[in-house]
Amino acid sequence: MRKAAMRKAAKIGTWFTFAFVLGMVLVSRSSAQTNTTPDLAVIVNPKNAVDSLSLNDLVKIYRGERQYWKGNLPIVLLFRPPGSYERMIALRVIFQMTESQYKQYWVSKIMRAEATAPPTELFSGGMTKEGVMAIPGAIGCISATDLRPGMKVLHIDGHLPGEANYPLH
């Protein structure tokens, strides 16, 4: 009798544990989905021959350490103004700077004659898209939700926005 009761208790315990773990997985999945923010897509002019960049290359480009595409085409940096979602992601992942450090970085760079101006700031994703389409060497960052057909999106470290291991989010 006692053995049967113990077996029953173990079975209930197993089911309870299974149900608890399953519930936790579902809760974590649903909370992960609600916390999901759009990835940051890197776009270039469709005529640009570049299809992919490593994150290191992107960092060098946005920090003004690499200023030319292959073929000696000057890179034109387009950026979003303070307070925008795209800028927040780029400062954290690409520049690894605070807003103050970013401003100081470009003042320093101009004083050192390493650049003539900081990245051009455009006030909307739409303006960024238009700028990239109009300027052959332009590169810009927009929210992946703003992507439209016809835009050239770069692979970063071999991944596109929305894929696992995409680094810009």
Place this chain on the structure above:
Amino acid sequence: MGQVVLHLASPLSKKVAYFGEVSFTAQPTAYAVDVERSIIRYDHNDYFKLSFGRYHTPINYWNTAFHHGLWLQTTISRPEMIRFGGRFQPVHFFGMLAEGNIPSGSLGLGYEVGLGNGRAGVISRAGDFGDVNNNRAWVARLFARPTGLQGFQFGGAIYRDKISPTPALPGDPTFGEWISSAQLVWAKETPEFISEFANVHHRNNLTGHISDSQAFYAQLAYRLPWQQKKWKPYSRFEYTHIPVTEPLFSLADFRVQDLVGPTVGVRYDITDFAAFKLESRPTKRGHKDPEVNGVFVQTSFTF
């Protein structure tokens, strides 16, 4: 008032740009105006950029990283080995400069090679009016900025010139000059570390007498995490050694003195673009010279 510096930066076309730096330095009766840098540069690509004009000589990290930007540098003063108006190393260089990246993957190699007028007869000045002895100076610098270590940089440079001192010395000798230097930099703020070494080799071309003088400094600073990260204490140790038989630096008109001196100070960033600095510099020159203690304050800002 100290010094007011104007920076000019203007793209003239997609690949040509102009950079200028003009200083107004307070003197007892007026301001001295000086064109510190005036550079026109053609960028072919990331690997080759060619420019002409007046530079801060790329023999020294500090000289090319901070220029006249007192706000840019952590401390009040420049290191003695590259101070403005100093003679140990040529601060300015007039001529042409090729620079760029070297394809090297994550090592991040870069180069600078220059050819120009070198030092004037007054050796603290550059040859702005032409080369004083029709023997061009050249400089070559190689450095690495590894991709995985943002802010880390190391490298070295060599500089070659022939000096014809003014006023002329008895027998009218000229001096061959070789300068070799090395830099190790961690350009972050937690911590910041800058260290440089230079050896100046002089040869009296009349007597064949040679001599080597050395200088180095190491600077350490740390941005404190409290009070909105406004405080940044720092310390620097400097050392300069000039042999008593040095054929040029030991002469009255061209003298460079020995130096042993620590610097201790603190920087308070009032805003993103303005800083207040307080610094103590006890320095000792020659063996028989007394130690001189100085306390300095400075406000620097940019806009």
